Amino acid sequence: MSVLLDVQGVGKAFPTPDGSSLRVLDSISFGVGEGEFVGVVGPSGCGKTTLLQIIGGLLPPTDGRVVVDGRVITAPQKQMVVVFQQYTKSLLPWRTVEGNVHFALENLPLDAAERARRVSTNLKTVGLAGFERYYPYQLSGGMQQRVAIARALAREPQILLMDEPFSSLDAMTRQGLQDLLLGLWREFRKTIVFVTHDIEEAVYLSSSIVLLRGRPSHSVERFRSELPYPRDQLATREDPRFLRYRRHVYEQIGTAASSG
Amino acid sequence: MLVLLLVLWEGVSRAGLVNQFYVPPVTKIASELWRLMISGELVRHLGTSAVRFGLGYVIAVALGLGIGLLMGYFRAGYLLLEPLIELLRPLPPPAIIPIAILFLGIDNQMKVSVIAFACFFPIVVNTVQGVAGVDRVLIDTARTFGLTTREILWKIVLPSASPSIVAGMRIALAIALILTVIAEFVGFTDGIGGFILDMERSFRVPEMWAGVFTLMVVGYLLNRLFVIFESRTLAWYFGQSRRAQE
Numbered sequence: 001m002s003v004l005l006d007v008q009g010v011g012k013a014f015p016t017p018d019g020s021s022l023r024v025l026d027s028i029s030f031g032v033g034e035g036e037f038v039g040v041v042g043p044s045g046c047g048k049t050t051l052l053q054i055i056g057g058l059l060p061p062t063d064g065r066v067v068v069d070g071r072v073i074t075a076p077q078k079q080m081v082v083v084f085q086q087y088t089k090s091l092l093p094w095r096t097v098e099g100n101v102h103f104a105l106e107n108l109p110l111d112a113a114e115r116a117r118r119v120s121t122n123l124k125t126v127g128l129a130g131f132e133r134y135y136p137y138q139l140s141g142g143m144q145q146r147v148a149i150a151r152a153l154a155r156e157p158q159i160l161l162m163d164e165p166f167s168s169l170d171a172m173t174r175q176g177l178q179d180l181l182l183g184l185w186r187e188f189r190k191t192i193v194f195v196t197h198d199i200e201e202a203v204y205l206s207s208s209i210v211l212l213r214g215r216p217s218h219s220v221e222r223f224r225s226e227l228p229y230p231r232d233q234l235a236t237r238e239d240p241r242f243l244r245y246r247r248h249v250y251e252q253i254g255t256a257a258s259s260g
Numbered sequence: 261m262l263v264l265l266l267v268l269w270e271g272v273s274r275a276g277l278v279n280q281f282y283v284p285p286v287t288k289i290a291s292e293l294w295r296l297m298i299s300g301e302l303v304r305h306l307g308t309s310a311v312r313f314g315l316g317y318v319i320a321v322a323l324g325l326g327i328g329l330l331m332g333y334f335r336a337g338y339l340l341l342e343p344l345i346e347l348l349r350p351l352p353p354p355a356i357i358p359i360a361i362l363f364l365g366i367d368n369q370m371k372v373s374v375i376a377f378a379c380f381f382p383i384v385v386n387t388v389q390g391v392a393g394v395d396r397v398l399i400d401t402a403r404t405f406g407l408t409t410r411e412i413l414w415k416i417v418l419p420s421a422s423p424s425i426v427a428g429m430r431i432a433l434a435i436a437l438i439l440t441v442i443a444e445f446v447g448f449t450d451g452i453g454g455f456i457l458d459m460e461r462s463f464r465v466p467e468m469w470a471g472v473f474t475l476m477v478v479g480y481l482l483n484r485l486f487v488i489f490e491s492r493t494l495a496w497y498f499g500q501s502r503r504a505q506e
Contacts, residue, residue: 058400082404089397094419094496103415104405137500155405 003031004191005055005159009064011216012050024050026216027064032159032193032208037185039202040195042212043253048195049085051212052163055193056082068159078108079158083165087145091136097123097147098132104151122150126180142173146180153184162194166201175233178205182231199253203227203245204236211252220252284466293470302455302474309451312368313440316375320432324380325425328387329413332421338388345384353378353435354442366447371440378439379432386428390421423497426490433486437479452478 012025024047032038042048053059055066057076066073068080076082081104084090091100101119110118123129126146136144145165152160162181166174182205185192196202202209203225211221227241236242266286272278273285296302330337331345357374364370394417402412418425444453452475459468491498 053400056404058403076404076406078406080404082400084397084401086397089395090401092398092416092419093500094422106415107406107408107411135496135499137496137503 002034004034004069005032005193006067007031007051007055007064008067010051010054010061010066011063012047012054012059013062013216023062023216025054025061026214026218028212028217028219029064030210030219030222032191034158034191035189037182037192037194037205037207038210039206039208040193040210040212041199041202041249041253042197042217044197046197046212046215046217048197048212048217049163051217052082052161052193052195056080056161058082078155080161081152081155081157081159083148083152083160083162085164085167087141087148087165087168088136090148091144093136095135096132097128097134097136097139100136100147101151101154104155108155118154118156122154123147125153125184126150140173141169142177145169145177149177149181149184153188157190159191159193162192164196164198165194167196167198174201179231179233181205182229186229199246199249200237203242203249204231204233209245209249211249213253282465284469288466289469289473292466293473296467296470302452302470305450305452305455305471306474306478309440309444309453312371312375312443312451313436316372316439317379317432317436319372319376320379320383320436321429323376324383324428324432325387325418328384328425329391329417331384332388332391333413333417345381349381349385353439357443357446361446370446371443371451374443375436375439379436382431382435383425383428386424386431387421390424391417393424394420423494426494430486430490433482434479437475437482441475 007028007030009027009029010025011023011027013021013023016022028051030038040048040051050059054061055073057066057073057080060074068077071077092103095103098119101122102115105115105118120129120132123132126149128143128146128150131139131143136147139147148165166177169177178201181192184190194202194205206225207229208222208224210219212218213220225241225245227236227239227245269283270286273280273283293302327337327341331341332338353374356377357370360370360374360377364373398416398420399412402416407415440451441453441456444451445457447454449458452471456468456471456475459465459471
């Protein structure tokens with residue numbers, strides 16, 4: 001498997017009000033192969049969001065670099081889309097559901113018919129056919145995040161960068177969306193980098209897991225998951241390997257969390 | 261209630277409880293109003309005022325929006341312009357009329373400028389505030405889709421700030437009407453404000469009252485129009501607020 005996205009020694013420091021700087025990330029390195037589903041797990045506040053924004057070209061790294069398809073990332077790329085945690089803030093409240101999906105296509109060189117086609121097929125894909133004319137505030141949280149996913153998919157990116165997209169949803173809705181995402185990943189062969197602090201979620205979804213820990217965060221480990229696909233909310237979570245991975249990740253991150 | 265008040269007015273005036281010369285009966289005022297409408301005199305004055313009012317308001321909206329966006333979105337724009345605006349803003353707008361007369365004379369240029377000047381501040385201040393309140397996630401969303409800064413301003417920042425901007429435009433609307441009348445008091449020749457003052461000075465009191473009533477109706481209609489505009493452009497916002505309160 002060839003490496004599509006390569007995070008090479010990325011570090012990030014933010015200036016603080018007193019003039020010094022706060023280092024959040026330190027020499028983070030990992031590669032993501034084409035078609036992989038990589039879960040990046042770390043404790044809350046470890047800079048996962050910052051890392052994802054760097055990968056997505058929204059934020060320049062202080063050191064190191066991100067290389068996608070042989071090119072160093074300095075700005076957002078057409079082949080990558082970030083899906084944000086705060087779906088309520090990520091949707092345009094003055095646009096309808098279809099307007100929101102359409103928004104993502106307006107600066108792509110497509111004709112009107114193709115845009116309309118992508119809007120309707122992607123809304124159908126996430127199970128929102130019939131809700132085209134609704135406004136975001138008329139939808140539940142889970143449905144709003146589905147809109148955000150449909151919008152990201154509509155651009156037909158190679159890579160989806162997801163920043164704790166399900167963490168503000170209730171457990172049932174979250175599981176539904178996890179399975180939806182796995183289905184999309186397998187159907188469209190996307191490459192996904194999924195950041196989360198939820199260990200079970202990371203183990204359940206990912207084909208590979210990257211562990212972050214420490215302050216500043218650095219990547220401590222990366223391993224491939226042997227859990228088979230398709231995954232199942234009951235069977236997978238009862239699989240002894242699931243439990244073993246969960247324990248392992250917990251031990252790695254838990255110790256970091258308590259010592260940091 | 262309104263009818264009752266008008267009937268009361270009529271009675272009080274006819275009974276001679278007040279000086280009938282200064283406060284003529286409503287029917288007298290109404291017939292004058294009718295006569296002035298028919299003769300086209302009032303319509304002409306209203307037209308003149310409307311042009312000044314409209315021009316001044318539109319200029320203020322354009323400048324207020326443009327400068328407000330620059331100040332709200334770009335830190336440098338804010339640092340550069342904020343002191344100037346904060347210095348000029350507390351000035352009661354009528355105070356610049358003498359200055360404007362000095363440079364622009366007493367004609368339309370002066371009047372339109374004064375209206376625009378007065379309306380500019382509520383719009384620019386509200387625009388800056390609205391733009392500053394645009395959520396970072398929304399802007400990042402636009403960036404991840406590769407939108408340019410210009411597209412972000414137009415498609416994200418402007419609509420997102422529109423509730424605040426529209427509130428500023430509403431304040432400016434009332435101010436525009438006030439300043440139109442005040443500016444027309446200068447060299448009272450034409451426009452509805454000029455007409456009212458002219459009638460007062462020539463002791464044509466019923467005509468003066470007719471002018472005041474017309475102004476009242478115009479102000480009311482303008483406000484109603486604005487409410488319609490507001491509910492059209494901000495339907496999403498009101499829907500969202502209603503939902504949030506439930």
